[in-house]
Amino acid sequence: MTRNMEGDTTSAARIVVIEDDAPTRAAFCAAITRDPQLALAGAAGDHDEALPLIVAGEYDVLLVDINLGTRKSFDLIELSRANHEARIMVISVLGDEDSVISAIEAGADGYILKDGAFADLGQPIAQVLAGEAPISPGVARHLLRRFQPSTMAGSDAESVALSRRERQVLTEFARGASYKEVARKFDISLHTVGDYVKTLYRKLQVNSRGAAVNKALKAGMIEL
Structure with missing residues (x-):
């Protein structure tokens, strides 16, 4: 309340x-x-x-x-x-x-x-x-234009290990997908998507989805 x-x-x-x-x-x-x-x-x-x-x-x-x-x-x-x-x-x-x-x-x-x-x-x-x-x-x-991987240094990527599925989820977010769309695409629950997001925040040391996408694109951790 x-x-x-x-x-x-x-x-x-x-x-x-x-x-x-x-x-x-x-x-x-x-x-x-x-x-x-x-x-x-x-x-x-x-x-x-x-x-x-x-x-x-x-x-x-x-x-x-x-x-x-x-x-x-x-x-x-x-x-x-x-x-x-x-x-x-x-x-x-x-x-x-x-x-x-x-x-x-x-x-x-x-x-x-x-x-x-x-x-x-x-x-x-x-x-x-x-x-x-x-x-x-x-x-x-x-x-997306600002953070094209080809224009950014990839040194940060070496210090953060993302699983294959974490990269997939983050890539979908970078493309503008919602939680529901990510869950449907990978046949997982919304709760599981939320767990991936929490893990990504922790690994990337960010506190918003936009910041996670930005950091990953800047470091070349994901490709579009």
Whole structure:
């Protein structure tokens, strides 16, 4: 059970929205309020307003934009990742490689471009809560192009031993597959997929699926 902004007990997932554009922030908050599976736990329009919400940590998902006025949100993402178990999803108009990579390296679990984001926030939030990594196709293309194995040194690969199946699972994630799609492809349970993910996180010393994919591609551990 969780607690919403009014203090009422609810089983809905608690969401904090960090967005500097007031109309966009209002639209996100309205979409969350309409969804019975979600509860708005807080909202902020700039870095200073966001900081106490993140320090308090009373949320299950942090929904955050990259640009917060004159500042970026990467340090807020890092702060949340370091101190809370909450999932972190970026929703931004910025889809350039530097923004995407910086957000994922800071600890973001998903990265959604704002095109179409207002229609159904419930689906990507449900995905990120389930341990998946919702990523817009345009963002995925940036990741794959940035981390082509042929352009990266493979020295890190020698220090991390991944099993054949671990490499297969990670490759499917790099191609954008969901947990369910991976389970179906290899005829294994969702629980088993989750076990593989935990092992990959431990071996690669990361804490998100996106970071695992990035590190593996960069080091040449997997090929697409």
